[in-house]
Amino acid sequence: MTRRDLVVVGASAGGVEALRQMLRGIPLDFPAAVLVVLHMPSSARSALPAILDRVCDLPVRPAVDGERLEPGTVLVAVPDRHLIVSDGHVLLSRGPRENGHRPAVDVLFRSAARAAGRRVIAVVLSGALDDGTAGMIAVRARGGVGMAQETDDALYDSMPRHAVELGGAEHVVPAEKLGAALAELLAEDIEDVAEPAPSDLMDTETAMANLDRDAMDADDRPGMPSGFGCPTCHGALFSISEGGMERFRCRVGHAWSPEALAAEQAQALESALWMALRGLEERATLSLRMGERAEQRGHRISASAFRQRHDEALEAAALLRRLLQQGELNGEGLPDDTVGA
Known part of the structure; x- marks a missing residue:
């Protein structure tokens, strides 16, 4: 038997208050590392770690490239860098944007799913559009657990709604009760059974987010030609179907949800x-x-x-x-x- 030990959280518009409410309810003996991505302008300096540190019993700090994951700590993504989980550490990357964002929620969720499988809990909070849904699908495909803020509780309900309806998040909870709900899930024993291996698609997309040369230079690209152009680089977009969701990625790695x-x-x-x-x-x-x-x-x-x-x-x-x-x-x-x- 083992237990979950990694919580990844994604938010966008209206997400600061939801994060404050969630972290306020996390106990001091929290037995997992918490990684947070809030979509933000690339050129801005982020005060989010200081804001969250005021309300959270756990230490909250900006993520540092190569830092080891430690239970009972909260690491927050920094502007203009994807936050990636790899081999018990976090990596910071200027890889291609996803849905126009860097850092991007889907990059964090997908890399966490690849690295930690069934030990991951993914949480989607307030935000516009459908960011986080593809990442939620990846987490659940590897046996992880999905949570979403209750839509009536979110300032912007689109992200959590898509995480439930398309991503299949199993638990829907108001932000102020998420801390307690997470503690309960982390206290559960999970059976030591073989979990689904990371798919080739998950490996490739995580590598592209980290600007891996082999992945970026490969002749083949995931998906099939879609007939659409990438808004960022104007290259051809390839259609990817995963978990009942269609999404798009171009040759150099920019990714888009519908x-x-x-x-x-x-x-x-x-x-x-x-x-x-x-x-x-x-x-x-x-x-x-x-x-x-x-x-x-x-x-x-x-x-x-x-x-x-x-x-x-x-x-x-x-x-x-x-x-x-x-x-x-x-x-x-x-x-x-x-x-x-």
């Missing part, structure tokens, strides 16, 4: 609309100026053509403004509801 890809495409479309609006307004201004000069020279046919070009550009620009305004009112950056929450 919700994250749709959101990124929406932002790209909005940017394209603004560029088109700028071009139309410039065309209208230039046509007006050229029409006035043609009029002054007595070239009435040319002046009429320039006026028509001016009016057509303004009409098209007005249409684009309506589309952009509708998108802003919907809070989506698009005039429809295709973007994930």
